[in-house]
Amino acid sequence: MTEQSDRDRFAAYAHPERLVTTEWVAAHLDDPQVVVVESDEDVLLYETGHVPGAVKLDWHTDLNDPVTRDYVDGPAFARLMGGLGIARDSTVVIYGDKSNWWAAYALWVLTLFGHEDVRLVDGGRAKWIAEERPVTRQLPDRAPVDYPVVERDDDAVRAFKDDVLGHFGSPMIDVRSPLEYSGERTTAPDYPEESALRAGHIPTAQNVPWAKAAAKDGTFRPRQELEAVYEQGAGLRPGDDVIAYCRIGERSSHTWFVLTHLLGYERVRNYDGSWTEWGSAVRVPIAKGEQPGEAPAAVGAAR
Amino acid sequence: MTAALDAIRDEFLALGQRDRLLLLLDYADDLPPLPERYGEHPELLERVTECQAPVFVVAAVEDGVVAVHATAPAEAPTTRGFASVLAHGLNGLSREEALAVPDDFPDTLGLAGAVSPLRLRGMGGLLQRIKRQLRATPA
Numbered sequence: 001m002t003e004q005s006d007r008d009r010f011a012a013y014a015h016p017e018r019l020v021t022t023e024w025v026a027a028h029l030d031d032p033q034v035v036v037v038e039s040d041e042d043v044l045l046y047e048t049g050h051v052p053g054a055v056k057l058d059w060h061t062d063l064n065d066p067v068t069r070d071y072v073d074g075p076a077f078a079r080l081m082g083g084l085g086i087a088r089d090s091t092v093v094i095y096g097d098k099s100n101w102w103a104a105y106a107l108w109v110l111t112l113f114g115h116e117d118v119r120l121v122d123g124g125r126a127k128w129i130a131e132e133r134p135v136t137r138q139l140p141d142r143a144p145v146d147y148p149v150v151e152r153d154d155d156a157v158r159a160f161k162d163d164v165l166g167h168f169g170s171p172m173i174d175v176r177s178p179l180e181y182s183g184e185r186t187t188a189p190d191y192p193e194e195s196a197l198r199a200g201h202i203p204t205a206q207n208v209p210w211a212k213a214a215a216k217d218g219t220f221r222p223r224q225e226l227e228a229v230y231e232q233g234a235g236l237r238p239g240d241d242v243i244a245y246c247r248i249g250e251r252s253s254h255t256w257f258v259l260t261h262l263l264g265y266e267r268v269r270n271y272d273g274s275w276t277e278w279g280s281a282v283r284v285p286i287a288k289g290e291q292p293g294e295a296p297a298a299v300g301a302a303r
Numbered sequence: 304m305t306a307a308l309d310a311i312r313d314e315f316l317a318l319g320q321r322d323r324l325l326l327l328l329d330y331a332d333d334l335p336p337l338p339e340r341y342g343e344h345p346e347l348l349e350r351v352t353e354c355q356a357p358v359f360v361v362a363a364v365e366d367g368v369v370a371v372h373a374t375a376p377a378e379a380p381t382t383r384g385f386a387s388v389l390a391h392g393l394n395g396l397s398r399e400e401a402l403a404v405p406d407d408f409p410d411t412l413g414l415a416g417a418v419s420p421l422r423l424r425g426m427g428g429l430l431q432r433i434k435r436q437l438r439a440t441p442a
Contacts, residue, residue, distance in 0.1 A: 042378065042379055042380060042381050043324070043422060044324065044380035044381045045378065045379075045381075047325065047380070048331070048377070048380045060418075060419035060421065060422065061416070061418075097378060
């Protein structure tokens with residue numbers, strides 16, 4: 001696709017400023033306002049060669065608290081950002097492997113801390129490589145900066161288990177594979193270690209595997225196609241209050257990005273506890289099979 | 304433990320976290336290509352489902368010593384590094400020596416901080432499958 005057709009596609013999205021093209025990244029490699037960040041599933045992929053000047057952000061070792069199942073707190077986030085040379089007003093541009101699956105997760109965590117200007121590189125790492133753009137193993141020489149300590153805001157875009165229990169009647173999107181959704185398996189294909197004690201899905205959740213939002217080359221599908229998937233397909237309506245979940249909240253970050261920034265839904269939360277919490281929690285309602293199932297009558301009893 | 308595995312462990316532990324990751328990258332770069340016969344017979348390779356990336360491994364006794372062959376895509380350097388560490392550490396051992404390697408060898412490399420404990424489980428899965436294949440190999 002050409003740069004112009006990408007721009008036309010972006011223009012139809014609700015918040016086109018949240019996406020940049022690989023071409024844009026190539027033109028801003030020396031822009032001091034811009035910090036390019038790579039965030040991958042594979043912790044070594046950045047080291048094999050990255051966009052020149054890009055810094056690395058790892059979801060396991062950087063963004064997650066090492067003890068509590070939670071994200072890092074304000075002081076740790078400030079140290080992390082400052083250490084990478086990211087200022088509060090920097091334009092952070094994130095790319096990654098697997099159609100930006102982990103890049104979207106990093107973007108969502110930056111959103112928890114209210115970092116204002118954070119964007120994804122459409123097509124991610126694979127597109128940059130496919131276009132034979134330069135990569136290097138040389139680490140960037142970025143001077144640390146002061147990043148303010150900001151309290152994480154867990155209300156706007158994050159949902160907890162109790163929020164989900166109170167959400168029946170409003171739409172939920174389960175972005176896992178159909179076999180995880182139906183309950184034939186408790187883990188994602190290829191991810192047997194991240195398991196749960198029960199299989200199935202949260203009752204009433206519609207199954208829209210996250211990758212339906214991505215084209216073959218990892219770029220986001222045009223708005224009309226996204227509307228067909230989420231609105232005609234899964235019954236969402238603009239204005240809906242939506243919770244998305246998957247297994248640990250990474251794939252659903254991708255869907256959160258699509259609903260929030262590409263389709264313009266203003267109230268979308270990512271349930272990062274996701275199936276690894278729900279599928280192991282005691283007395284929460286679960287539906288099996290391919291149908292969403294009914295909302296439980298007395299959810300309070302499960303609390 | 305054997306001299307080769309001890310040496311690999313000491314090599315990792317002598318480094319700081321950042322350099323341990325780079326050493327793992329060296330191993331990933333150094334994963335030997337599959338012998339041609341496996342390219343023609345991919346069914347001889349076992350898929351390691353504990354790893355997030357598609358990795359295939361086969362362990363056999365060739366000329367009286369252990370030979371581990373593995374393959375994983377370039378987009379999965381961590382998995383390539385895990386397979387390479389095990390191949391370098393196990394190849395050339397006797398079958399009994401390899402079977403005596405503790406299952407927690409991956410946990411002794413000091414990599415939990417650099418790659419995360421969850422990811423490190425993939426290496427444990429690789430080692431267990433290698434040992435299981437060796438157990439099934441006639442002595």
